[in-house]
Amino acid sequence: MAIVRPFAAIRPAEGKAEKVLALPYDVMNRQEAAAMAEGNPESFLHISRSEIDLPEEDAYSENVYKKAAENIKAFIADGVLIEEQKPCLYIYRQIMNERVQTGIVGCVSIDEYADGTIRRHELTRVEKEMDRIHHFDACNMNTEPVFLTYRDEEKVESLVESWTDHHGPCYDIVDQSGVSHTLWVIDDDSIVEALAEAFSHVPRLYIADGHHRSASAYKVGKMRREQVLDCAGNEEFNYFMAVIFPAGDLSIMDYNRVLADLAGNTPEELFEKIRNAGFTLTYKGETPYRPAACHEFSLYLDGKWYAMVLDASLVPKGEIESLDVSILQERVLAPVFGIDDPRTDERIDFVGGIRGLEELARRAESDMRLAIAVHPVSMETLMHIADCEKIMPPKSTWFEPKLGSGLFMHRL
Numbered sequence: 001m002a003i004v005r006p007f008a009a010i011r012p013a014e015g016k017a018e019k020v021l022a023l024p025y026d027v028m029n030r031q032e033a034a035a036m037a038e039g040n041p042e043s044f045l046h047i048s049r050s051e052i053d054l055p056e057e058d059a060y061s062e063n064v065y066k067k068a069a070e071n072i073k074a075f076i077a078d079g080v081l082i083e084e085q086k087p088c089l090y091i092y093r094q095i096m097n098e099r100v101q102t103g104i105v106g107c108v109s110i111d112e113y114a115d116g117t118i119r120r121h122e123l124t125r126v127e128k129e130m131d132r133i134h135h136f137d138a139c140n141m142n143t144e145p146v147f148l149t150y151r152d153e154e155k156v157e158s159l160v161e162s163w164t165d166h167h168g169p170c171y172d173i174v175d176q177s178g179v180s181h182t183l184w185v186i187d188d189d190s191i192v193e194a195l196a197e198a199f200s201h202v203p204r205l206y207i208a209d210g211h212h213r214s215a216s217a218y219k220v221g222k223m224r225r226e227q228v229l230d231c232a233g234n235e236e237f238n239y240f241m242a243v244i245f246p247a248g249d250l251s252i253m254d255y256n257r258v259l260a261d262l263a264g265n266t267p268e269e270l271f272e273k274i275r276n277a278g279f280t281l282t283y284k285g286e287t288p289y290r291p292a293a294c295h296e297f298s299l300y301l302d303g304k305w306y307a308m309v310l311d312a313s314l315v316p317k318g319e320i321e322s323l324d325v326s327i328l329q330e331r332v333l334a335p336v337f338g339i340d341d342p343r344t345d346e347r348i349d350f351v352g353g354i355r356g357l358e359e360l361a362r363r364a365e366s367d368m369r370l371a372i373a374v375h376p377v378s379m380e381t382l383m384h385i386a387d388c389e390k391i392m393p394p395k396s397t398w399f400e401p402k403l404g405s406g407l408f409m410h411r412l
Contacts, residue, residue, distance in 0.1 A: 002117060002150065004106040004199040005239055006087035006192050009408040010072075010141070011183075013082045017171040020044050020080065020406040021181060024144060026128075026212070027402060030059055042080050044406025046071045048135075048143055060131055065138035072139055072409075083411075084185070089192050090408060091160055091184040092243050096401040102160060103245035104195060105145065105183075105408055108205065110221040110238055113214060118148070119204055119386035122211045122394070132216035142217055142241040142410040146210035147403055151383065152246040155198035159191060171407065179401045183408075205244060206386050209399045214240070224412065241410035243403055247379045253353030253398040254291075254376040256360055257328070258368040260347040263337045267301060270336070274299075277331045278314040282307040288357035291375040294324060298357070298373035300364050308372070319385050324374050325393045332372075343394050352398040 012020040019040060025048040028036065034052040037043040045052060050068035051059040058064070075081040090105035112118050136142055163186055171183045186192055207214055217240030224237035231238075262270050271281055281299070289298045289305040295315055297308040310331070316322045321330075333339040333348070342348050349368065351359055353376065360371035377397055385392055 001200040002202040002205050003109045003112055003239075004089070004104065004196055004244065005108070006089045006186075006196075007107045007236065007239070007241065007410050008084040008087050009090065009105070010076070010081050010083045010411060011408045012171070012406065013079050014170075016042060016080050017181075017183075017407060018173045020075075021173065021175060022048065022405045024402050024405050025049055042075070047075070047139070048405055060134070062134075062138075065134045068135060068143070069139045072141065072143075081409075086187065087192075089186040089195055091164060091186065092403075092407070093164070093180075093182040094401045094404075095180040095182075096178070099251065101245050101249035101401075102164070103243045103249070104156070104160065104199075105241070105243050106195075107236075107239035107410060108146075108148070108242050108244075110218045110240060112205075113218045113240075116389070117204055118214070119206045119383075119389075120211060120214070121207065121382055121386045121390075121392045122396075123391055124212050124215045128212045129215050129219065132213055133219055136216055136220045136412070137223070140412050142213075142412070144210075144213060144241075144405050145403060145408065146214045146217070146240065146242040147208045147399065148205045148242045148244045149208045149247045149250055149379070149383075150199075150202045150205050150244060152248045153198060153202050155201070156195060157246060159195050159198060163191060175404065179404075181404045181407065199244075204383075204387070205242075206247075206383050208245070208250065208382075208397075209403075217241075220412070236410070237412040239410075241408065247383065250379055250399065252376045252379060252382065253400055254374050255325070255353065255395045255398040256351045256371065256373045257333070257342075257395075258349050258351055258360060258363045259333075259337060259339075259370045259372070260349075260367075261369050265336075270301075273336045274308065274332060277336065278311045279308045279331075280311070282309075288361065290357060291373055294375050295327065296375060297324070297328060300357075300361055300371040300373075301369075303361075303365075319388055320390055320392065323377065323381075323392065323396065325377075325396045328372065328374060329393060350395045352400075354398065354400045 019042040022044040033049040037045040051064045093102040169182045221237045284305040295310045299306040339345045364371040
């Protein structure tokens with residue numbers, strides 16, 4: 001069963017949400033965060049990326065984490081943020097390009113993260129975990145939610161639809177990129193209980209985005225549990241904040257690759273090696289070409305697009321091995337380009353599908369040399385791999401829209 005529990009959110013006061021709302025902490029660098037928050041002292045980036053207020057400090061210094069905690073207290077004292085008077089659940093809706101995703105904001109259990117009720121599909125990096133561990137611990141809060149999903153449960157969707165049909169939202173704003181963010185407060189205890197009961201019939205939750213936040217929240221909760229004598233198990237630090245969307249609302253975008261060189265090959269030699277690896281190459285012209293199906297890739301080189309299709313007889317049988325990102329790595333990137341570890345090799349970079357195929361061409365014509373577009377993974381494939389307790393390769397999935405930051409926090 002999935003435990004979904006209400007909490008008393010710390011959130012923007014009336015009229016403040018538009019100023020507070022920010023992108024997630026991990027989608028920009030320090031300089032970009034500073035530029036985004038410039039001229040806006042109420043931006044949530046002063047909390048999630050508090051190093052922008054201490055330009056002389058190392059981004060991971062103790063003073064930076066202390067500054068985040070100080071900024072939270074200042075935001076509350078100045079009336080920018082308020083704290084809910086009672087535990088509630090929340091409905092969070094995002095609309096991007098007419099596509100709607102509507103989820104529940106609540107808290108989930110660190111024990112269910114540990115026992116696999118909350119399923120993972122990516123590995124985490126220790127240094128990124130430690131950053132959010134220090135941040136959450138210093139702030140005494142989950143400052144940003146984890147992005148979870150589940151196989152659609154009709155009772156949950158029915159309760160959500162009924163509430164949004166009969167109640168007005170507390171925020172309904174549009175960010176600078178045109179994505180709308182709408183939040184409803186569910187303060188009726190009977191509806192909160194009904195939603196919690198409906199989720200108890202959901203066997204598993206899946207991390208869509210936020211593996212580092214999940215791992216960090218779990219470890220902070222576990223650390224707090226070890227520090228408290230006679231821990232009852234229902235303290236807030238035993239839970240962490242999440243937005244939980246039905247899988248039917250979500251769509252995974254492609255996560256594409258750009259390469260810095262041709263590994264010493266001429267274009268003709270490169271094409272011959274790709275053909276020898278089991279692919280057909282078909283010229284598609286100068287207009288951006290998107291892969292039409294699994295096991296098909298788009299290759300861009302010298303102003304031209306090619307379809308790169310693997311022979312069906314060569315498609316591996318395993319869940320991980322048959323993923324397009326795995327096929328690309330094992331049959332092309334490693335043997336042809338010598339890129340054995342895409343996480344550390346400086347000759348490869350990754351471009352989220354939200355940026356479009358035009359961005360691949362731009363990168364290949366500017367700081368890189370060649371681009372390869374990948375067909376996106378399906379939600380069902382992601383959940384199946386997580387159910388098998390397997391790990392997807394790095395940079396396999398890209399979700400849009402990203403969750404807004406600053407609309408809710410959870411005090412530990």
